[in-house]
Amino acid sequence: xxxxKPAKGKGKGKGYGYEGGKYxxxxxxxxxxxxPLRVGPRDKGxxxxxxxxxxxxxxxxxxxxxxxHGEVIRVDxxxxxxxRSKGYATVLFEKEEDATSAxxxxxxxxxxxxxxxxxxxxxx
Numbered sequence: 723x724x725x726x727k728p729a730k731g732k733g734k735g736k737g738y739g740y741e742g743g744k745y746x747x748x749x750x751x752x753x754x755x756x757x758p759l760r761v762g763p764r765d766k767g768x769x770x771x772x773x774x775x776x777x778x779x780x781x782x783x784x785x786x787x788x789x790x791h792g793e794v795i796r797v798d799x800x801x802x803x804x805x806r807s808k809g810y811a812t813v814l815f816e817k818e819e820d821a822t823s824a825x826x827x828x829x830x831x832x833x834x835x836x837x838x839x840x841x842x843x844x845x846x
Contacts, residue, residue, distance in 0.1 A: 773839035792820020
């Protein structure tokens with residue numbers, strides 16, 4: 723990839739490309755997407771998908787709501803390559819019972835002006 727630097731000169735290109743570990747136009751750009759989250763069979767029944775989140779929702783706000791139903795190990799808000807939220811997150815609970823309790827209590831519950839969709843994550 724290091725050889726894909728834009729040529730200097732009087733070309734009519736738009737300036738998009740890869741240079742110095744960054745993608746995009748001009749200086750700065752954005753970094754390559756992060757590696758996917760590691761979840762495995764041991765997380766089955768404890769990993770909850772939370773959809774229809776407002777784009778401004780921070781992971782800490784989500785954790786504060788879900789920790790009322792049990793110990794939350796982590797919250798991961800899905801992001802675009804440029805860092806903007808995709809509007810969904812996953813919440814990993816310590817116990818399956820806590821995840822089930824959160825699903826029953828919070829599915830279709832209002833959160834920052836939107837009704838969350840809360841269910842077990844299908845991709846564990």
